[in-house]
Amino acid sequence: MKDKTIKSMRFMGLGFLEPLFKTISGEEPKKNLSIFIKKSLFPLASIFIFILFWHLGATALFNKEADARIEKARTEQGEEAAIAMAECIASGDISCQPNTLPSPKQVYQAYLALWKDHLQIAEKKDEFEEKVSKTNAERQKQGLAPITYTGRPSFLDQIGTSLKTVAAGFLLALFVAVPIGIIIGLSEVLRNSFNWLIQILKPVSPVVWLLLVFMIVKTVITDPNMDKSFIISFISVGLCAMWATLVNTSMGVANVDKDYMNVSKVLKLSIGKQIFKIILPASFPLIFTGLRITVSVAWMVLIAIELLAQSPGLGSFVWEEFQNGASDSNAKIIVAMFVIGIIGFLLDRIMLTVQNFMTFNKA
Amino acid sequence: MEALLNKESLYIPHLEGQPDMLRCEEIRKVYPTPKGDYVVLDDLHLSIRKGEFVSIIGHSGCGKSTLLTMIAGLNDITAGHINVDQKAISGAGPDRAVVFQSPSLLPWLTALQNVMIGVKQVFPHASKAEKLEICKYYLDKVGLGNDFNKKATSLSQGMQQRVGIARAFALKPKILLLDEPFGMLDSLTRGELQDVLLEIWQKEKITAVAITHDVDESIFLADRVIMMTSGPYAKIGDELVIPFERPRVRKEVLEHPEYYDYRAYLMDFLNHK
Structure with a gap:
């Protein structure tokens, strides 16, 4: 039971709690407590x-900006204005607060x-839903x-939208990059012929992808009811983020252990079986x-x-606040910023768990 | 000693009247290198009878593994013919099962699944229960009766190689090819696995070719030890028929009065040619 708990904790990337768990359960409490302090309390201290x-x-x-304001008031309007400004800042009045890095x-x-x-907004929404529920039911009938x-x-809500966009972009990257990666990985000719294209497209900036996607989506989608901005942003996210998966998949498929390939030759597996029974599982780690890199890139370019x-989404939230x-x-x-960082960290952890779950450990 | 080594006088009961299972004729293998062609094997002839266990011994790099992979169809022949059961081979196939030096199990599968993947290929029309029975029979024979569902990676090297042997036998091949199958194991495990191998082989009587550079192993396993000269231009230098009775028991083989004569003969070849 205890071992199982520890194992699943490690699996979820919560290994840093292991010594604490052991301390509580009375296993070498001194040693484990010191490990816990080193591994968990020191990082906490670093945050403080x-x-x-x-x-x-x-x-x-804040002080520098405040001084500059007072000085400015003094040079422009004289001593009295300066004192008024200093008082205003000290009183915490919003109208004259220095605008700088917040504490x-x-x-x-x-x-x-x-x-x-x-x-508040959630409450309003609920109220609204209640109000229109009758009308909506009627509208549905009609x-x-x-x-x-x-x-x-x-x-x-903005966070939710961002996560939705990243999820859509990630799925797009998954369903585009993995199949293409497999096809390219299987054939050396294809790999060589696409390599330069991939190398050129890979470093292209997210902004340029966005503009490119905009050009195409604008022409293709004419239906005004469709959420064009969502479509544009998730396609751009997918395009920016898919390269790591594409390159890794083709590399993994191309470099399957020769022993495994020999096994598949001796067994005379059909091409389909060779791909699904040998090549794919063998390249899962890569x-x-x-995919893990893709998720973190997707989250980064999303903003x-x-x-x-x-x-x-979060990106427009940041921009609107700045404006x-x-x-x-x-x-x-x-x-x-912190929310973006923490969500990025959690996404990475989730992917790590999935990765551990899906891949074998080579003996 | 010379009389013992006279091939004509030796008689191996289980090979009496058996046709050739494997014929290699005028085999030549050339690897192109930047400095010109490197001829590994040249004008090599070898024929092995049905049900015969042959071991091939030689120094590292003499091309014995090359020969084996060519018989398996995993390596192209530069010139010559390889016939199995009177038919020229084309590519690899489950009629020539290979036990590789590294176990080469698929690490994401269990022991049972590793055997099953081959059984499914060879017996596509068998029912699920029949296939399962074949897998379990051979895994049981190699001593993995209780570990069917263990992941390949959680087995020790020796255990993995046992699965490798089960996988090869389960294919019911015409020829069993063993490429230094116990080379990566410690000597205790190696002995155990030699016993396991011979025990199953005794039942199945599959034609077998084992590459080894262990003199004792080659004598213990084989009806005939083939000695290869060192490369380049390697060929078969000599051969030695081992007429010890089967089924063999290690202790009896080691205590056989002529054992050390055979051993000395092989050592002499390896040290001087």
């Missing part, structure tokens, strides 16, 4: 140090504000599309490494692409 430096840096920047505290407040905002909530999305494609210039906009951007 980071926040401390951030706080100090933000305070210094950890401000970011935390912004986070709370975003959460409250989300709850074969009309239901009335949907079109109010401002909350921060959490394919999944590629930039949403920002440009006017597609709702908005409200007193807590900067803090909200930093909240978004």
Whole structure:
């Protein structure tokens, strides 16, 4: 039972909790406690140090900006204005606050504000749903599309949209890159002929892909009811992110262990069986490494692409906040930054778990 | 000693009247290198009778593995013919099962699945239960009766090679090719596996060719030991018929009064030619 728990913890990438678990269950408590301190508490301490430096840096920047404002008021409007400005800043009035790197505290407040905002919007949405439920039921009978909530999305909704876009982009990359990778990997001629194309296209910037996809989607999709910006952004994400999978799949397929190929020759497996019984499983480790890179690239380029494609999501949230210039906009951007980072980390962990699950350990 | 080594006088009961199963004629193998062609094997002749167990011994790099992979169809022949059961071979096939030096099990499959993948190819029309029975029979024979469903990677090297042997026998091949099958194992495990191999072979009487560079192994396993000269231009230098009774028991073979004569003869060849 204990071993099983530890094994599944390791499997999920929670191995750092293992020594704590062992300490609690009384297995060499001294040794395991010191391992836990080294492996888990020290990293936590590093986060605190980071926040401390951030706080100090933000305070210094705040003071510098405040001094500059007071100085500006003094040179432009004289001593009285300067004193008024200093008082205004000290009072915490929003109208005269220095606009600079927000402190950890401000970011935390912004986070709370975003959460409250989300709850409010969710409440409004529920109210709306209740109101229109009758009408919608009738509309459904008449074969009309239901009335949907079109109010401002909350921060959490934006996260949901972003995840949806990344998931769609990832699936696109999966279903394009893996089959092409297998086909290219199987034939040396194809591999050589496509290699230069792949090498040229791989480093192309997400922005350029977006524009390219925009050109095509704009022409192909004329139906105004379709969510063009979503289509454009997920295709661009997929295109940017698929290269790692494509290259890894073709490499994995091309370099299957010669022993396995000899086995398949001796058994005279048909081509289909050779691919599905030998080549694919043998290249799973590389394919999944590629997919893991694809997910992290997809998440990374998503923000930039949403920002440009006017597609709702975290990217446009960041951009809107930056354009908005409200007193807590900067803090909200930093909240978004951490959310992006944490979600990226979680996605990577999920992929790692899938990878461990799907691949064999070579003896 | 000379009298013993006179091939004509030797009589191996189980080979009496058996036709040739494998014939290699004028085999030549050339590997092109930047410095010109490298001739590994030249004008090599070999014929093996049905049910015969032959071991091929020679120094590393003499081309014995090349010869075996050519018989298996995994390596092209530069010139010459290889006939199995009176038919020229074309490519690899399950009629010539191979036990590789590294077990070469598919690591994502269980022991049973590793055997099953071959059985499915060879007996496509058998029912599922029949196929399963074949797999289990051979796995049981090699001593894996309780580990059918263990992943190949969780087995030790010796256990993996046992599965490799079961996989080869389960194909019911015409010829069993063993490419230094026990070369990667420690000597204790090697002995065990030699016993396992001979035990199944005794039942199946499949024509077998084993490559080895272990003199004792070659004597213990084979009806005939073929000695290859060192490359380049390697060919068969000499051969030695081992008339020890079958089924063989290691202890009896080692205590046989002529055992050390055979051993000395082989050592002499390896050290001087």
